[in-house]
Amino acid sequence: MKPATDLDTAINALHAGGVIACPTEAVWGLSCDPDNDEALTRLMRMKERDPAKGVILVAASIQQFQPWLNQLPLALHAPLASSWPGPNTWLVPDNGRSHALVRGAHQRVALRVTDHPLMKALCEAFGGPLVSTSANRAGEPPAMSSDEIVSIFGQEVAAIVVGELGGNPRPSTIRDLATGQVLRS
16 A cells, blocks of 8 residues: 555545545545445445444535435425535435445435545546545544554555645534434534
8 A cells, every 4th residue: 555646546546446545624534436345345344334334425516416316305405505515414315326335224325515625636536426434443533644544554445645634623513404403513
C-alpha cells in the first residue's frame, strides 16, 4: 500500500474492488464502491463491523443520489436540499437500490452530500456515491491521521488519499427523514 498522491490511483483502486482510506469532514474514513460485493465484504471484515449496522453513502451532489431518491415523495426532498452539502446524514427509506451490506438490517439507507473538497472530488471522479465509514476497528476510536491508518490497517487498504480533515469537531449528525428524529448529534 502506498499513499495516493492523485485521485487516479484511488479511483483505480475503487474500481478494482479495493478499500481506500481518506480524510473526511471530521475523521479519517474508509471508502469503497457501494455496489461491489467483494469491496463491501472486505470493508466489514477490516472494520470487524457487524453487517447488520450498514454504512453511510456520500455523494458529491444530490443528483448523484437520484437512483436512491427516485421514489421519495417530493415533500421529503426539501430537508435534504436545505441541509446538503454539509455534515448532515439522512436515513432515507430504501427503494430497493441499496446493497444489503450498505443498508444492513434496516429499511433505510444513510445518505450525505459531502462538503469536504477531497471527498467531493473522489465521488465526482468515481462517478457516483461512495461508502464512507470511520477508519477504525469496531469499538475503537477513528483514525485521525494517515499514520494511524497505516498502524491500524497496514496492507489492508488499497490506497491512502493524502489530504486534510475538514475541521468538523465530530462526525455528521444522523437524522431519520420520515420523523426528523436525531439519532446521532
